[in-house]
Amino acid sequence: MTEADFIAALRTLPLHPGAHDLTDDAAHLGDLVLTKDMIVEGVHFLGNDPPADVAWKLVATNLSDLAAKGAEPVGVMLGVPIGDDAWDRAFLAGLDAVLRSFACPLLGGDTVKLPPHAPRLLSLTALGRSAHAPRRDGAKAGDALWVTGTIGDAGAGLAIARGGDGPAALLNRYRRPTPRLAEGQALAPLVHAMMDVSDGLLIDATRMAAASGLAVTIDLADVPLSEALRTFGHDALTAATAGDDYELLFACDTTPPVAATRIGTFAAGAGLTLLNAGRAIPLPERLGYQH
Amino acid sequence: MTEADFIAALRTLPLHPGAHDLTDDAAHLGDLVLTKDMIVEGVHFLGNDPPADVAWKLVATNLSDLAAKGAEPVGVMLGVPIGDDAWDRAFLAGLDAVLRSFACPLLGGDTVKLPPHAPRLLSLTALGRSAHAPRRDGAKAGDALWVTGTIGDAGAGLAIARGGDGPAALLNRYRRPTPRLAEGQALAPLVHAMMDVSDGLLIDATRMAAASGLAVTIDLADVPLSEALRTFGHDALTAATAGDDYELLFACDTTPPVAATRIGTFAAGAGLTLLNAGRAIPLPERLGYQH
Numbered sequence: 006m007t008e009a010d011f012i013a014a015l016r017t018l019p020l021h022p023g024a025h026d027l028t029d030d031a032a033h034l035g036d037l038v039l040t041k042d043m044i045v046e047g048v049h050f051l052g053n054d055p056p057a058d059v060a061w062k063l064v065a066t067n068l069s070d071l072a073a074k075g076a077e078p079v080g081v082m083l084g085v086p087i088g089d090d091a092w093d094r095a096f097l098a099g100l101d102a103v104l105r106s107f108a109c110p111l112l113g114g115d116t117v118k119l120p121p122h123a124p125r126l127l128s129l130t131a132l133g134r135s136a137h138a139p140r141r142d143g144a145k146a147g148d149a150l151w152v153t154g155t156i157g158d159a160g161a162g163l164a165i166a167r168g169g170d171g172p173a174a175l176l177n178r179y180r181r182p183t184p185r186l187a188e189g190q191a192l193a194p195l196v197h198a199m200m201d202v203s204d205g206l207l208i209d210a211t212r213m214a215a216a217s218g219l220a221v222t223i224d225l226a227d228v229p230l231s232e233a234l235r236t237f238g239h240d241a242l243t244a245a246t247a248g249d250d251y252e253l254l255f256a257c258d259t260t261p262p263v264a265a266t267r268i269g270t271f272a273a274g275a276g277l278t279l280l281n282a283g284r285a286i287p288l289p290e291r292l293g294y295q296h
Numbered sequence: 297m298t299e300a301d302f303i304a305a306l307r308t309l310p311l312h313p314g315a316h317d318l319t320d321d322a323a324h325l326g327d328l329v330l331t332k333d334m335i336v337e338g339v340h341f342l343g344n345d346p347p348a349d350v351a352w353k354l355v356a357t358n359l360s361d362l363a364a365k366g367a368e369p370v371g372v373m374l375g376v377p378i379g380d381d382a383w384d385r386a387f388l389a390g391l392d393a394v395l396r397s398f399a400c401p402l403l404g405g406d407t408v409k410l411p412p413h414a415p416r417l418l419s420l421t422a423l424g425r426s427a428h429a430p431r432r433d434g435a436k437a438g439d440a441l442w443v444t445g446t447i448g449d450a451g452a453g454l455a456i457a458r459g460g461d462g463p464a465a466l467l468n469r470y471r472r473p474t475p476r477l478a479e480g481q482a483l484a485p486l487v488h489a490m491m492d493v494s495d496g497l498l499i500d501a502t503r504m505a506a507a508s509g510l511a512v513t514i515d516l517a518d519v520p521l522s523e524a525l526r527t528f529g530h531d532a533l534t535a536a537t538a539g540d541d542y543e544l545l546f547a548c549d550t551t552p553p554v555a556a557t558r559i560g561t562f563a564a565g566a567g568l569t570l571l572n573a574g575r576a577i578p579l580p581e582r583l584g585y586q587h
Contacts, residue, residue: 006384008407014385018392021371021401032404034370034423037325041373041404043419047411079325080312082332084375084419093297094305101309110312113323113332116299117417120338124411128334128375128419132325 028216029140030070030200037079038133040070046124051166056092057099058180059127064103067131068184069201069251075193076133078186080112084128086119107186137193142216144198144256150213150221150269151261153185154252155231156206157244174233182251188263192255195262199255205293206245209254210269211277217256220274226282229266241281248294319507320431321361321491328370329424331361337415342457347383348390349471350418355394358422359475360492360542366484367424369477371403375419377410398477428485433507435489435547441504441512441560442552444476445543446522447497448535465524473542479554483546486553490546496584497536500545501560502568508547511565517573520557532572539585 006014012027020026023033031040042063046052050059068078083100087093104111112132119125144150162179165171185201192199198217202209206228214221225241234244255261256271279286297305303318311317314324322331333354337343341350359369374391378384395402403423410416435441453470456462476492483490489508493500497519505512516532525535546552547562570577 006378006381008378011378011384011388011407014388015391015402018388019395019399019401021403023371024401024403027402027404032371032373034328034403037328039373039403039423041375041406041419041421043375043406043408045377045408045410045414048409080314080323082323082330082421084332084334086336086417087297087299087302090297093302097302097305097309100306104310108310110310110315111306111318112312112315112325112330113318115332115334115419116302117334117336118339119336119417120415123336123417124414126377126408126410126414126417128332128406130332130373130421132330 031074033138036134036136038071038074038076038135038138039130040067041130042067043126043128045126054180056095060096060099061103061181063127063129065182065184066251067129068107068109068186069182071131071133072184072186072189073199073201073253074135074138075189076135076138077190078107078109079132079134080110082112082130083114085116086125087116088118107184135193139193139196139199141198141200141213144213144217144219144271146219146271146273148197148256148258148271149267150210150223150256150271151265151267152206152252152254153188153263153265155229156250156252157234157239157247158231159249160244160247161234161237161239163249171237172233175237179249184251185253188253191263192253192261195259196255196257199253202250202252202254203248205248207277208293211292213254213256214271219271220276220278221269221271222278222280223269224280224283227266227268242289246289246291246293322365324429327425327427329362329365329367329426329429330421331358332421333358334417334419336417345471347386351387351390352394352472354418354420356473356475357542358420359398359400359477360473362422362424363475363477363480364490364492364544365426365429366480367426367429368481369398369400370423370425371401373403373421374405376407377416378407379409398475426484430484430487430490432489432491432504435504435508435510435562437510437562437564439488439547439549439562440558441501441514441547441562442556442558443497443543443545444479444554444556446520447541447543448525448530448538449522450540451535451538452525452528452530454540462528463524466528470540475542476544479544482554483544483552486550487546487548490544493541493543493545494539496539498568499584502583504545504547505562510562511567511569512560512562513569513571514560515571515574518557518559533580537580537582537584
């Protein structure tokens with residue numbers, strides 16, 4: 006089954022009201038926000054990625070889901086296969102670094118042994134607290150679309166991790182993303198909709214528009230690119246379809262109180278319209294990573 | 297690294313106070329109880345186990361950890377690989393059955409695709425609420441040791457699942473364990489220590505005694521065995537070292553308000569003493585499943 010089919014089938018099972026009918030990246034229990042992600046060797050990370058970076062990314066990507074809810078991290082439940090001493094020690098060092106960096110303690114978890122030659126699969130459930138957890142479906146016609154940070158760096162970093170040449174700063178953006186926790190907490194009370202960019206700016210913005218029952222227009226010329234990415238040679242369209250950014254994408258009708266770039270607008274209708282410096286351009290075949 | 301080494305290393309990381317220094321099966325956030333277990337094909341379940349039973353066991357074993365805390369289930373966060381239509385549909389049917397059976401809704405989760413030929417790894421975080429969550433380290437000298445239900449049925453069921461002949465009732469005890477939620481809720485305010493029997497009665501009782509700084513004596517003649525197990529031919533020692541029972545093991549100084557069997561006593565000292573109808577017998581080489 007595809008992910009969409011499987012989730013549709015899950016919706017026929019007994020669901021908690023805080024599951025929001027499985028339409029969002031996080032669940033709620035009172036002011037607790039819960040999110041769970043699994044990552045698989047060979048799918049979500051490369052077999053030769055440093056284990057410390059795998060630990061970092063596992064935690065950081067879950068905390069990014071909390072950031073999109075304006076949540077402060079409470080703790081994480083970790084599931085990890087063990088058995089290879091060098092890998093395990095390096096993983097623990099990365100886990101220590103990421104938990105300290107984002108002031109997120111370990112709550113518990115489970116370890117397992119894998120059969121020989123099995124790819125590693127790691128699992129994390131992250132818990133946070135948020136008084137104002139925005140969803141992705143609340144954008145209003147007339148809202149502007151904003152994004153924090155720069156887009157596409159991680160996509161270039163993935164190309165470098167796969168054996169390309171390029172600056173360590175871009176590789177680092179792929180391997181050690183920064184969840185925008187402080188930004189998320191500042192934005193949550195003000196925005197109409199918010200999510201993190203994990204599958205690609207264009208596809209994630211399209212999902213926000215669809216969930217909100219609106220059309221969205223994005224001007225590629227406004228998409229924030231780092232100097233390092235421009236030098237690397239990736240253009241805005243490549244950046245906006247690359248994914249793994251873990252920046253915050255949000256809809257609001259005021260100037261946000263954090264560093265962010267206005268990249269588009271919501272209006273009545275449906276679908277994505279792409280501009281380049283004000284002129285409409287055709288949509289690319291692929292808007293981002295499709296599950 | 298071994299599980300013990302890995303957990304010792306985790307203790308040097310930032311821990312939440314509710315992690316109880318990673319000495320227990322569950323963590324706490326206020327009156328919320330959290331537990332996480334992963335199961336791996338070829339390790340925790342067999343490749344030819346029916347997918348509906350895999351779903352049942354994944355949920356039921358986590359709910360058993362909640363039962364040992366006297367918790368009422370609140371919801372579960374599921375992590376599951378998808379992609380094989382027949383497997384996925386059968387898994388969903390089993391998931392539906394187990395969630396309905398124990399009134400536990402789905403809160404959220406994640407799906408992943410695995411590389412070809414990778415063994416399945418499933419993950420669950422279960423949340424419950426308990427006003428009086430007992431730990432495993434509170435047994436007192438003079439307490440009796442009690443256990444719910446019957447012991448060893450699942451061990452016989454595993455032998456049957458591996459290709460042996462035997463009654464469906466025993467196989468069912470291995471594939472579809474029953475978390476003792478009502479018993480756990482009734483016992484939690486009264487017991488001094490409680491845990492579920494997952495690795496084997498003898499090893500789990502020894503762990504409760506060690507955590508409590510006490511010695512424990514168990515009389516094998518008192519270990520409750522089902523008629524089906526006696527007919528199958530497994531003796532009490534086999535039963536008490538088999539594991540996968542998911543019965544509740546508890547220490548208390550009163551007669552419990554649920555159906556349970558008194559199988560031993562705690563006293564000052566350390567270690568396990570085994571009796572058979574009052575006469576001391578040597579300990580077996582293996583007390584249960586060691587991680």
